Amino acid sequence: MIGGHCDTDSEWRNVSSQKVIKVAELFAGVGGFRLGLEGYHNAHELQMRMPSAGPFKTVWANQWEPPGTQTKQFAARCYRAHFGEQSVVNEDIHEVLAKAQKGELEIPDVDMVVGGFPCQDYSVAKPLSQAGGIEGKKGVLWWDIYDFLRLKGPDKQPRYVLLENVDRLLKSPASQRGRDFAIILSCLNKLGYSVEWRVVNSAEYGFPQRRKRTYILAQLTDERWSLENMLSGGLLAQAFPIAELSPEQMSSIEIPDDPFVATEGFNKGGKLSPFMEAGVMQKGHASTCKIIESYTGLRCTLGDVLVPDEEVPEEFYIESEKLSQWKRLKGAKSEDRINKKTGFSYRYSEGSMSFPDSVDKPSRTILTGEGGRGASRFKHIIQTKEGRYRRLVPDELDQLQGFPRGWTKTGMTDGQRAFCMGNALVVGIPHAIGRALAQSIAQEQL
Structure with missing residues (x-):
């Protein structure tokens, strides 16, 4: 995914005559x-x-x-x-x-x-x-x-x-x-x-x-x-x-x-x-x-890097009984909170985030905590054609950063692969x- 091109057959540059x-x-x-x-x-x-x-x-x-x-x-x-x-x-x-x-x-x-x-x-x-x-x-x-x-x-x-x-x-x-x-x-x-x-x-x-x-x-x-x-x-x-x-x-x-x-x-x-x-x-x-x-x-979107639904392991799908927790975390909030260390009370507010994430636009920034099953405000969630909700799989995170699909598939866990991509740069x-x-x-x- 170089220079905005979504295909993987980008033309080769002839650099053999240049000094290393x-x-x-x-x-x-x-x-x-x-x-x-x-x-x-x-x-x-x-x-x-x-x-x-x-x-x-x-x-x-x-x-x-x-x-x-x-x-x-x-x-x-x-x-x-x-x-x-x-x-x-x-x-x-x-x-x-x-x-x-x-x-x-x-x-x-x-x-x-x-x-x-x-x-x-x-x-x-x-x-x-x-x-x-x-x-x-x-x-x-x-x-x-x-x-x-x-x-x-x-x-x-x-x-x-x-x-x-x-x-x-x-x-x-x-x-x-x-x-x-x-x-x-x-x-x-x-x-x-x-x-x-x-x-x-x-x-x-x-x-x-x-x-x-x-x-x-x-x-x-x-x-x-x-x-x-x-x-x-x-x-x-x-x-x-x-x-x-x-x-x-x-x-x-x-x-x-x-x-x-x-x-x-x-x-x-x-x-x-x-x-x-x-x-x-x-x-x-x-x-x-x-x-x-x-x-x-050319402009690429989150949808351009998604793998087929049939290749997504079941563990990446969100159980229906946990959807409300995900929606709450991603929703707008305005609530009173107390600092546990100081006892200071304050009003906490934050805006809503898209739920699910749009596949027709570029994704939000990948963070190191993208992996794991736990509900999170910052993890990406998409909706499949069948209407189910799921997290992004590590191969998709690799490609969002411009790495070849499977780049981090070297014995790491889901969370470790996500951590690496959250710390990485866009290769292009x-x-x-x-x-x-x-x-x-x-x-x-x-």
Whole structure:
């Protein structure tokens, strides 16, 4: 399901003559970035061919779930099932980098780093003048990305970086809107990167799921950018076209040179984040704007990924006596509640959700709790032609994210497969970005 196409016989791109782009995939999950960039050619195993975005080759990957979670490394096992037993390092990335810095472990040189990193606290404990480098609070995962980028020194620094995060990254934290993203941009600027960012709603570009995520594309370049031109004509705009922009729509932002300065003062007291859904930054100067998508291709819906009813196990159907519970959870509410810890009473309100979900539109965003029989406000429910109600099966969740049907069928439970897809990305998004990047690199090589 690439670029909004619902069929699985997408045309192949001839990339054999281009120089290989070596990739490291961090926070790899079940391989969404790798699949989107490299494609998947085993039509016999999963009845699907997915084209390559360009001459990308993943040479190193890391996936690790912290102790105490229920995941027990099954995402890494899924990754290995598709890409090989030695395809992923299943250890804490912080510990892996510590070993690499001591020379106890070798990480290969790469041209590109990709990853969907968790949204946490990105604040900085000390200014650069005192830290001898940047020190993040709590050792959170952004700083592992930062350490990975500078691991080999400036001469071997990866040229390209492609990252994915939730859309609220641009607004976090609530107490200092935009601070976290300013810290990330400051770090990338310190390393010499020029940056494009974009919030992409996959449904607006033909995919069968409404999923909004922030994508960050950074590159080392000697080209002097016109920020305004890059907003409307950069690689992200090539991958995901937008309506024409005017200078009046664009706002300028100055990014602090020191991430500590961003931590302490960026937009302090501001009620809104200055970062909008699209933007570019070079040498600490940023320009940002709102955009309107401009897409004229095929559009897919939830119904396009549904398996035949006869293939759905009985356990996914909702018993008639439990339907009222599902309807209540999805219905509108306005009720008095009491906080169990503080005793504080308050009025809780929420709107209604569709019941059942429409199969003629893109689905809602898949969440990690999509699996399991228990009634939930957020799980998808559809109605069959016979009038019965059912949950989505894991094969449908795989396909809503653009993975081949059965991608997570590697020994996981229903709940584990749903957890993986709730954490995954829409594979066609990095594919489209990779295709635009590969074309740009090919032009440089002419």
